[in-house]
Amino acid sequence: MTATEPKTHSEGVYASLRAELLGGTFLPGSKLRLAGIGTRYGVSLSVVREAMTRLAGEGLVRALPQRGFCVTPLSVDDLLDLTRARVLIETSVLRESIGQGGLEWESAVIAAHHTLQGTTYTTDEGHLGGAWSAAHQAFHRALLTGAKSPRLESIATELRDCSLLYQHWSIGIARDLDRDVAAEHRNIAELAVARDAEGAVKALTEHIERTTAALLAYAEAQTDPGRAVGISA
Amino acid sequence: MTATEPKTHSEGVYASLRAELLGGTFLPGSKLRLAGIGTRYGVSLSVVREAMTRLAGEGLVRALPQRGFCVTPLSVDDLLDLTRARVLIETSVLRESIGQGGLEWESAVIAAHHTLQGTTYTTDEGHLGGAWSAAHQAFHRALLTGAKSPRLESIATELRDCSLLYQHWSIGIARDLDRDVAAEHRNIAELAVARDAEGAVKALTEHIERTTAALLAYAEAQTDPGRAVGISA
DNA sequence: TAGCAAGAAAATATCGATTTTATTTAACTT
């Protein structure tokens, strides 16, 4: 394991909580009681609060003044906005990445793709595997590293993390796309390394939008019980 | 005044501290002692810490594990990256804004521009006026509201706020650009409202890059004492 | 005098308790 020892207690709780959130442990919109989390991690309220504040800044959690924190509630509107933002930013950065990336960038992309390919998609319980999620994020991140823009990279990553919150509530349909997704990734990687900017951008756009479309279809299938899976109309 | 009463103590300190930071009160890179700020605002360390954590999330402050917080240090590299990110995002959003904005958007742009025009650029002491800064940010924000994308708007605003940190350390040269800046704003507003997307994008790009160029020239003029104004090579 | 080490001082990170605010429950009115 490459788990760097957290310098501070708060940092550790932040990281763990973040992993839980991105792992789909909590129901979207559900309340996060500070005391409970504090005792669970064996720390004081202060450190939970600090971790929460940080997560709120990233948009994974929402702060409700005088009412604590809750997991960011999902909505169709936000999913559409999020998708739009992701497409706009990730494609722009990918274009620059392809234009400026060197050999080390190509290698990173190929390596990340290889790792992704070799990682199982779901766990036994049918949930998104943590390892796959990590590899997936790493792959998309690698695509953008050629642009050498820390700011843009981190913005893109943050948005991608947010959209991960949505993906844990649709694993049913996601399974149907299993084969497609792998092909899409291979396609994107190949086009990027071949320096076909427009092709890669198109493939990435479709990749992102296809996921959203699947999520929307799933949300719609839940005619009324949108609440049940945490997606409010 | 439209100053909404802060729901929570922490919120109030956060807002005040934020205003101070964007107002150029502190030297970039300087240490922010929690105890001092706490007593100054008459609150406990906890609330200062929470405010700081939030500001760190926005990039206005930097958290140094076990060593507290400092104002985000400035660097030429970061300024270049920041500019690049701003140009990329702001122009993309502006394009969409011009494409989708309705009459209410046009009105908002015109109103914001009018306010900006009527606001004094600097204070007596030669510092950037708080009122002008606010009007300036509001104008640039108004330009993007037509896109109707909360996420993209807030990302753009956050980046613009970060770049504001740089602008307080170059007011000397900024004065030379006084007339130009006003003309640039008028130009951008007119092109946007006239739905000349490409023209507006070009004008906005130049506007942003011109400011950066001025800052870089200023930084370079400070041959050695980059440290003195908080800009490290 | 420069460099290092030990001790003192200061500052941060964390805790446990208090105060304040929201939420639930229960009693009461119409």
Added chain:
DNA sequence: AAGTTAAATAAAATCGATATTTTCTTGCTA
């Protein structure tokens, strides 16, 4: 029985104090 108010409970926000860690100071050594 529905709605409303009031007490009781639970939770969050804040505080003041303690434990750690860093930073500064001072005295020593080469």
